[in-house]
């Protein structure tokens with residue numbers, strides 16, 4: 470069975486972008502693959518985060534993973550820091566990656582831009598992400614569009630390692646959805662919807678109720694020419710809404726555009742469709758938050774299984790690089 474791995478950073482509440490760009494695929498992939506999904510808490514440390522908040526968000530992340538429909542009987546769900554080999558392999562891979570490669574990462578440039586101090590971990594983040602993936606010998610990595618470049622670097626690191634130290638790592642493929650790979654902020658359609666950017670009206674949380682969704686969609690920024698057309702470059706706000714409607718109704722943005730003439734009608738139907746799309750997630754999460762033991766049991770079992778795979782890969786990589794076993 471092909472293996473699938475992906476991770477999500479518990480740096481804040483999950484939003485529609487997380488769901489549409491990644492989690493939806495994770496659920497679809499779990500049936501036909503050996504799937505491992507991880508709450509990547511070590512990645513959340515790359516920027517300032519309150520310890521108590523991180524703990525809460527990591528637990529909430531696990532709740533949300535179960536609430537979106539991941540089945541712990543089928544997929545392995547765990548927390549990154551519970552498997553020490555992530556940090557251990559990251560060091561080995563940092564010692565194969567170059568400053569030039571890491572400096573090219575656009576996410577680093579964007580996050581470091583304008584900051585007085587930048588954590589070393591933010592810079593080396595892509596090596597840790599490569600370790601996350603390569604530890605499990607993943608064939609496919611379902612991610613949103615913003616992670617493409619990191620995936621490309623992971624492939625380069627794996628190929629270079631294999632060439633220098635012997636064939637060890639599977640070189641993974643990115644699996645990016647055709648529609649919804651980059652959900653934009655509803656108030657600032659020139660930038661992606663993000664957990665850590667404060668944009669209360671521009672961000673739809675996966676647990677938002679129908680009234681909140683309705684308010685945010687109705688206030689979404691579009692344009693003034695009134696032309697119903699999918700054109701992400703010239704009409705980013707409207708195109709974002711068309712893409713979301715396409716995801717919610719399993720069609721294409723162009724088909725959605727053909728069904729509407731007025732922006733107001735599209736917004737009304739989109740708000741309803743999104744509320745319906747997220748309804749089961751909201752309902753399951755409401756039950757799960759009151760069952761912390763169930764959630765912790767899932768994470769404990771997941772870490773155990775993940776550790777078995779990760780420790781075998783790490784041992785081979787360490788030995789290949791010359792560390793005494």
Ligand code: AQP
Pocket residue numbers: 476477478479480481485486487488489490491492611612613614615616649650651652653661662663664665666
């Ligand atoms: N806006 C988005 N559209 C489509 N996909 C998205 N993803 C994130 N935002 C969007 C995808 O969700 C998965 C988990 O991402 P993450 O939470 O680990 O990190 P991120 O990509 O850095 O997400 P955020 O929300 O922007 O977090 P912060 O603000 O903390 O950096 C990934 O597959 C990602 O592509």
